[in-house]
Amino acid sequence: MDKRKIGVLVSGRGSNLQAIIDCISKGDIPLEITAVISDKDDVLALERAAKAKIAGFTVNRRECSSKEEFEEKINAILIKAGCELVVLAGFMRILSAAFVNRWQNRIINIHPAVLPSFPGLDAQKQAVNYGVKISGCTVHFVDEGTDSGPIILQKTVFVLDGDTEETLAARILEQEHKALPEALKLWAENKLIIEGRCVKILA
Ligand code: GAR
Numbered sequence: 001m002d003k004r005k006i007g008v009l010v011s012g013r014g015s016n017l018q019a020i021i022d023c024i025s026k027g028d029i030p031l032e033i034t035a036v037i038s039d040k041d042d043v044l045a046l047e048r049a050a051k052a053k054i055a056g057f058t059v060n061r062r063e064c065s066s067k068e069e070f071e072e073k074i075n076a077i078l079i080k081a082g083c084e085l086v087v088l089a090g091f092m093r094i095l096s097a098a099f100v101n102r103w104q105n106r107i108i109n110i111h112p113a114v115l116p117s118f119p120g121l122d123a124q125k126q127a128v129n130y131g132v133k134i135s136g137c138t139v140h141f142v143d144e145g146t147d148s149g150p151i152i153l154q155k156t157v158f159v160l161d162g163d164t165e166e167t168l169a170a171r172i173l174e175q176e177h178k179a180l181p182e183a184l185k186l187w188a189e190n191k192l193i194i195e196g197r198c199v200k201i202l203a
Pocket of ligand 1: 122
């Protein structure tokens, strides 16, 4: 049986992309990544895609006259690549409601905090500054808001005395690399049922 195809949107390092690539190549997730799309040139994520022989694309926002055109280009690549699901793996742009609605319940994001705490930018810094004792990561479906969609799964880490944004981010990242592949495996196996803003996981 053909594997279901997904597209991954990235903006930089691509360590979450790598985690997915590694799980797929080990045979742990019955999916195929058919497009990696970056909003920036020359990022490590695109090198990772090339190394894994996955088609990589750059869609530069500055080269588009509007956000609409930017998203139209991304959409066209995803459609051409036969993607059923879009994964935001460190993609640092907010997608418009129009794009989200087009891909309703078919966009998954990883965020480095236990939502609904600390949405948006610099989540790990927000957690350190707030003084929380537990943080972590959240994998969720994307809705029209910022980091507000139905939660698929979360993993936690302790925030330690003396943690900086960087040390906390590194500890959370280890959990991200487990959480995102785990969520994608559940999606690939049709085990995620969205009910309102809750996600039920079938046994
Ligand atoms: C990850 O920590 C991811 O959770 C975060 O960016 C990093 C990307 O790392 N995403 C967000 O903050 C989105 N709001 P990576 O490029 O090595 O996967």
